[in-house]
Amino acid sequence: MSEQTTSTEHAARARADWQGRIGRRRAGDDGGQLRLDAPATLLASSGRGQVTLDWTPVPGAIGYQVYRSVDGAPPAPLDHHGGDVLAVPHPPYADTTGEPGRTYEYAVAALHDVDQPGPLSTPVRATALTETETVPGNDTAAPGTGAADPGSGTAASAKDTAAPGAGAAGPGTAPGDPLVRVAVDAAGRTRPVHRPWRPMVGSEHLSHLLSTDTTGGRPIGAEFAEALRIMRTELGVGSVRAHAILCDDLGVYREVDGAPVHDFSRVDEVYDRLLALGLRPVVELSFMPRELASDPDRTVFAYGAVISPPRDWQRWTELIRALVTHLLDRYGREEVRHWPFEVWNEANLEVFWSGTRAEFWRLYEVTVRAVREVDPGLTVGGPASAAAGWVGELLDHVDASGAPIDFVSTHTYGAPPLDFRPLCARYGRPELGILWTEWGITPTHFNPVGDEVFAATFLLRGMRSAAGRVDALAYWVASDHFEELGRPPRLFHGGFGLLTVGNLRKPRFWALALADRLGEHELPATLSGDGAGSLVETWAARDDGGTVTVLVWNGTLDQSKAGGDRRLDRDVRVEVRGLAAGNFRVRHWRVDRDHSNIRRVWQELGGDDWPTEDQWELLRARDSLDEYRPEQVVPVLDGSCTVDFPLPMPGVSFLRLEPVA
Structure with a gap:
């Protein structure tokens, strides 16, 4: 059997395993049950091919779930086919999933946490217009909210400033008229432009930088390095977040005659290359070295990353201390204090963590304590969770245990990131950093949407929405040189990258480049x-x-x-x-x-x-x-x-x- 055939079959098995486990959340994700009020005002404005919903923000909400029903059916969360979190961080929201000419009933609930919606607002009804239809003055509001300004799609007291990610709405064309007016005040009061893409970008595991293989005839390691250089020089990105710095391909841990042996020389190789490109690492402390794993047969991805807890917690702690000590010795305390240390990746999914939730809390606690024992000035956090989960639960744990935390990190796909500032404030921690260490249009590998212009507008919506309320929004990922479920089979294959194999710039790269201009x-x-x-x-x-x-x-x-x-x-x-x-x-x-x-x-x-x-x-x-x-x-x-x-x-x-x- 050829090496290529073996690699292809291994990738196919990894994909099948991924599809079987990616959707499984860990048990016990109910959290607390604080309830927020329903939005007091909901307006639904009919437009050509769409219905725009706007509502009064609810203090303390991290986001909102939009519900829709038709013909008297119970309301259900509106699915815009993002494949992950369907909630949005703020209004307005355009529903383009309905059938033009058909009337739907809408309601909105505020979210205390990602899976904790409050009561529904008073529902409103609206109909998306067909291509030629106009229905002036069709705006509807919940009873007692005040009349709508005819033709504007906004309440009579129009906003002076927009929700994050949108300009303020004002009087304009009637519904169905395709003209949208944008008025910019060049002499108006300004504030600094916040660019949430600059702090970090996601990438394939960094050992890919050392690869001498080719994909599509292109050299993987050299092109991957060039892709990261482009992130730095053309988009202003400062750091890279990647998996698997503790995996066996970098050889950090083995046991000889029953005794642990640490070797960080290969870590040095990839970090040296990254720093030479003008980029810093986000140190995601994952996955488990095989000889330290309690169950080394539990793996993820085509490269066999081990996802089990350690079989010896003390040896895990010693590994983390040794790694951090080595990084400080090699790169200097002042440099490494700029590197966030993030614990694991998406432990709330079975595909990434074979232990229990309690074991993950233990992993978080012993890991961040080990980091801070080496240097109290280092930055630590987590839970690096999928679908915006486990943030409140982690804050519960650190409150109870006293474990250190400097930032919360989580991921979402298919929608702008939620607003975790109110959740941090409820825990008395408004100073915590908020890092979205993965974000993108889809969590699905080989999805054609990744190569479409659609991804460019999605990316701008998310970045504009997040500006001013997050510390980092890391797009996942920089390059289509990527091998989690197998290497790219063709040039345009629905890869996650901003750049193709060969470092051609996709539409979504240009969207970010324009925002950076x-x-x-x-x-x-x-x-x-x-x-x-x-x-x-x-x-x-x-x-x-x-x-x-x-x-x-x-x-x-x-x-x-x-x-x-x-x-x-x-x-x-x-x-x-x-x-x-x-x-x-x-x-x-x-x-x-x-x-x-x-x-x-x-x-x-x-x-x-x-x-x-x-x-x-x-x-x-x-x-x-x-x-x-x-x-x-x-x-x-x-x-x-x-x-x-x-x-x-x-x-x-x-x-x-x-x-x-």
């Missing part, structure tokens, strides 16, 4: 029209030289619309006010089906599994951020500049208005 000072912006703030969103800023940048995108969380839906396409009018008199150079970049979409280029080339050398050359030549129109120089006399353009769903536009001397 925003100026330093965030500007106030308002949106009005059909889907304003829920379907179409914006992010605007200026720099110290007076250049104004405006990012606008059109997207839904509904993954059944990943290929687009013309009912959700919109026309956009961006008006920038408060500009100094003079001439401005206006440039406009796009990410959509026909722009900045390398997968589309591959399709045009009649792409097979992997490019030929000639095709690689053609792909690299077209691996660019595309301008929508040639740049223009326009005079600004009254302080205002207006730009009109169509914006498909999914689609992204980025405007840059630069004063010309």
Whole structure:
């Protein structure tokens, strides 16, 4: 049997095992039962192909679950097909999953914790419009909330500032009119632009940096290193979070004549390479060395990571102390104090932890105490959980045990991350860091949505939503050089990466690159029209030289619309006010089906599994951020500049208005 056949069969077994266990949560996840009030106001606004829901935020909520029913059926959580947490952190919310022309009943519940919804709001009814239908003044509110402003889709007391991730809504077009207006105040009060992608990005296990193998004819180790360099130089990323620093491929632990032997030379190799790229590690303390495992046959992934508790807790503690001591000796105390130490990965899933929940709390406690015994100034936390779980439970445990904690970390896919600030505050720990150490559009390997433009708008929605309320939102992952369930079988295979094998930039990479091009000072912006703030969103800023940048995108969380839906396409009018008199150079970049979409280029080339050398050359030549129109120089006399353009769903536009001397 060939080595390739063996590898393929091993990957197939790993995939089957993964699918069988990935959805299983650990028992006992009920937590406390504090109940929050229902949202006092719920508005439902009908639009073309969508219904926008808005509600009054509930103090203490970490997020909200939207419910929907039809024809008198019991309300059920609205599923936008994200495959993970369906809750959202704040309003507004666009439901594009319904059938246009059919009336649905909606309600919303506030969440105390991810699996603890409160009572439902008073329900409202609404109908998504067909492509040509308009129904002015159809907004409905729960009784006693006040009338709706006709045609605006907002309550009469319209917000002056938006919920995170959305511009404020204001009077505008009637429902069904495809025009969305974006008004930016270039002279308005500013605040620093928060870029939550910069602290960290996810990656494959770092021993991949040492690989001399190839995928699709491309060198794995060299291209993986280059992908991480691109994260640093083009997106401003500062650190990398990866699994398996304690796995056997790095040889950290073995036993000789019954005695433990520690060897961190291979850890040094990968950390040296990472630091040479200008990046720091997030030290995820996982998985279990085989000779230390209580059950070495319990594994995950094609590379056989052991997921069992240690058979000897004292030897585990000594391993952690030895590793931390070595890192301090090699890299210096001041450097390592910048590295978060995170305990394990997704122990609330059976696929990642074969022990009990109580055993995980023990693992957390002995591990963080071991780290801090070496240096009390090091940063520790967890639970690195799946689907936003176990955060409250971990805070319960550290309250009871006195175990140290500096940050909470968790993961979610398919929706913007929830807001854990109220949960930390309830435990009297508002100072805790909040690290989303994995986040992305889907938890499913080889999902085609990962290569679509849809992922670009999803990524912008999540980053904009999280700005100002998290310390890090780590996109999972940097590169399609990835082997958890087997290496990539073709160039476009639905990989998790921002970059393909060969380091071609996917649409979602360009979305982040555009966000990183925003100026330093965030500007106030308002949106009005059909889907304003829920379907179409914006992010605007200026720099110290007076250049104004405006990012606008059109997207839904509904993954059944990943290929687009013309009912959700919109026309956009961006008006920038408060500009100094003079001439401005206006440039406009796009990410959509026909722009900045390398997968589309591959399709045009009649792409097979992997490019030929000639095709690689053609792909690299077209691996660019595309301008929508040639740049223009326009005079600004009254302080205002207006730009009109169509914006498909999914689609992204980025405007840059630069004063010309």
